[in-house]
Amino acid sequence: MQSNPKISVLIPVLNEEKGLGTVLKNLYSSATTSQIEEIICIDGGSADRTVDIAKSYGATVISSKRGRARQMNAGARHAKGNILYFLHADTLPPKGFDKTILEAVENGSQSGCFRMKFDSKNPMLRLFGWLTRINHTLCRGGDQSLFIEKDLFELTEGFNEDYFIYEDTEFIQRLYEQTEFKVLPEYVITSARKYRDKGWVKVQFHFGMIHLKSYMGAGPEELYRYYRKNLLT
Structure with missing residues (x-):
């Protein structure tokens, strides 16, 4: 990894006007370094105010064919940062998420995710969240967000666009085969909607x-x- 690495935050969106502003506001308030290069919202054809809201918070908006795999690949092609951070539009990263990712990369982790909690007190959902601390593919999913060095993303050819669901899990399974995947100790909070x-x-x-x-x-x-x-x- 080159000196002074930069993070591109990539958020696939489709009709997310209800919660996107909260996520973008959280990103700005949770960042603790100056090394976030950009926040990119990749729109799959929203029919609501998603695009206007993203722009009002200073995010770059690009258009893509619908489908999270397609949208995230499009965002990666557009990204200027050498670390890609994929985040769902209903997930809040922890305070200092950028510093935590940068330190992990500096220590040799090429890809990884955070642990996860749902915004729910349901005991079973709390259990499912607790299980995300286990470093095994069975405990992985896109809701935990994903950081990856851009060079590795390109080497692994990114998300498989044949998948309209399960694209995160399929990609992370490939990452486990090719690199040491890191589970960071902090938690993202994701919607249980x-x-x-x-x-x-x-x-x-x-x-x-x-x-x-x-x-x-x-x-x-x-x-x-x-x-x-x-x-x-």
């Missing part, structure tokens, strides 16, 4: 089935069909 809307038992069961199907060899189209049938209806 899907669990509140659908019910935590239903959501967790079907996510578990998606993991199992992937493990058994299911491809991206089969995973998306299952997700669309069971969690989008």
Whole structure:
């Protein structure tokens, strides 16, 4: 890693007007260094005020075909920083997240994530959050955010755009095979809105089935069909 590394924060967005302002405000208030190069929101075709809100907070907005994998790859191509930090639009990073990432990279970690907590007191969701401290692919997901050196991102060819869901997990599994993945001790706070809307038992069961199907060899189209049938209806 070169001296004085810079971080590009990359947020894929689609109709996120309700919570995006909170996330962007948190990013500015939580940063403790001057080494954030930019915040980029990659819009997949929002029909609400998402783009206007992102611009009002000083974020760069670029357009992309819909799909988080496509959007995040587009953001990475546009990014000027040599460290990429992928963040979901409903997740709040911890205070000093930038300093923590920079120190991890300086100590030799090329990729990694934070632990995670849900914004819920549900005991099962708290358990799921506790499990994110375990450094194993089964305990990984995009809600924990992801930092990665840009050179490594390009070497691994980024996110697989065939995936419309599970793209984070599939990519992180490849990172575990090629580098020592670091789980940072601080916590991001992520929204439990899907669990509140659908019910935590239903959501967790079907996510578990998606993991199992992937493990058994299911491809991206089969995973998306299952997700669309069971969690989008």
